[in-house]
Amino acid sequence: VIPSIYILARPSFTSEYKRFLRIHHFQWKESRATVAERLTEFAGRICYLSFGKRQSPRKNFDYIANLIKRGHESVFEHVSWTFLLEGVSRAFSHQLVRHRVGFAFSQLSQHYADQSDTHFITPFGLERNRAAFIAWEQGVKFALDSYKSIEEQLREKRRKKRVSKEELRAIRSAARSVLPNATETKIVVTANARALRHFLTVRGAIKGDIEMRLVSALIYDMIHKDAPTLIMDFKKSELADRSPIILHHRHRHAT
Numbered sequence: 001v002i003p004s005i006y007i008l009a010r011p012s013f014t015s016e017y018k019r020f021l022r023i024h025h026f027q028w029k030e031s032r033a034t035v036a037e038r039l040t041e042f043a044g045r046i047c048y049l050s051f052g053k054r055q056s057p058r059k060n061f062d063y064i065a066n067l068i069k070r071g072h073e074s075v076f077e078h079v080s081w082t083f084l085l086e087g088v089s090r091a092f093s094h095q096l097v098r099h100r101v102g103f104a105f106s107q108l109s110q111h112y113a114d115q116s117d118t119h120f121i122t123p124f125g126l127e128r129n130r131a132a133f134i135a136w137e138q139g140v141k142f143a144l145d146s147y148k149s150i151e152e153q154l155r156e157k158r159r160k161k162r163v164s165k166e167e168l169r170a171i172r173s174a175a176r177s178v179l180p181n182a183t184e185t186k187i188v189v190t191a192n193a194r195a196l197r198h199f200l201t202v203r204g205a206i207k208g209d210i211e212m213r214l215v216s217a218l219i220y221d222m223i224h225k226d227a228p229t230l231i232m233d234f235k236k237s238e239l240a241d242r243s244p245i246i247l248h249h250r251h252r253h254a255t
């Protein structure tokens with residue numbers, strides 16, 4: 001199982017901005033850019049009403065490059081994506097949800113969803129070490145067997161008598177407590193471009209965390225498709241094992 005992404009919502013920019021420009025007799029000389037990039041530029045130009053004769057720089061690319069250079073990144077918060085990640089481990093999602101600012105999350109509940117059919121995310125590269133891989137496989141199998149035994153007790157209780165919702169929750173809590181960090185999860189994420197830039201900066205180049213880099217690459221590709229200039233200072237590259245790494249020009253040597 002490898003991480004996959006479903007992009008549920010992309011940035012949009014309606015033509016209402018034209019009504020605003022018309023009402024105020026502002027001229028905005030637009031250059032070729034994507035919806036997300038144009039919205040960013042428009043939001044930035046509102047700060048100084050840099051329309052008409054005050055419009056500088058002229059090109060969207062240069063405008064956004066200047067925002068990045070000056071650290072005027074709050075403008076990037078107007079552009080956001082909603083995406084579903086699956087095929088990721090709870091270990092990964094725990095790190096992801098530590099990002100508080102500019103993120104919203106909705107994650108598969110281990111309280112309400114039966115996990116008896118769950119998958120486990122094999123730590124990437126582990127298969128190269130046969131003995132470690134076998135130990136890992138035994139560990140997750142044992143954990144899942146324990147989970148199922150506890151769930152069976154739950155079913156037994158259900159069969160015998162009426163149990164309260166809270167009692168069921170307590171039993172499932174016990175069952176889920178034996179599941180390891182490798183347990184697969186699904187999580188919907190909404191995040192703005194500024195928050196995602198920060199995420200890629202601190203998470204995209206951790207050499208020892210392949211899962212994090214794989215997800216970072218998916219996020220990079222998503223942004224790159226819709227708003228390449230918003231991540232013009234990032235670069236997607238590969239390590240010797242062909243796994244992706246996201247490099248930020250200020251953090252090229254992150255480990």
Ligand SMILES: Cc1cc2nc3c(=O)[nH]c(=O)nc-3n(C[C@H](O)[C@H](O)[C@H](O)COP(=O)(O)OP(=O)(O)OC[C@H]3O[C@@H](n4cnc5c(N)ncnc54)[C@H](O)[C@@H]3O)c2cc1C
Pocket residue numbers: 098099100101102198199202203206
């Ligand atoms: C390599 C690595 C190792 C890590 N190891 C550990 C570890 O061992 N243990 C552990 O607990 N965590 C660890 N973390 C998690 C890390 O400490 C952060 O919790 C996580 O990366 C989220 O980043 P953030 O705090 O920048 O949050 P974000 O929500 O992404 O915040 C974005 C930015 O907003 C600002 N900000 C956010 N909240 C506040 C606030 N309350 N006050 C002031 N400014 C704020 C900061 O400038 C912050 O960088 C690790 C992270 C990395 C990348």
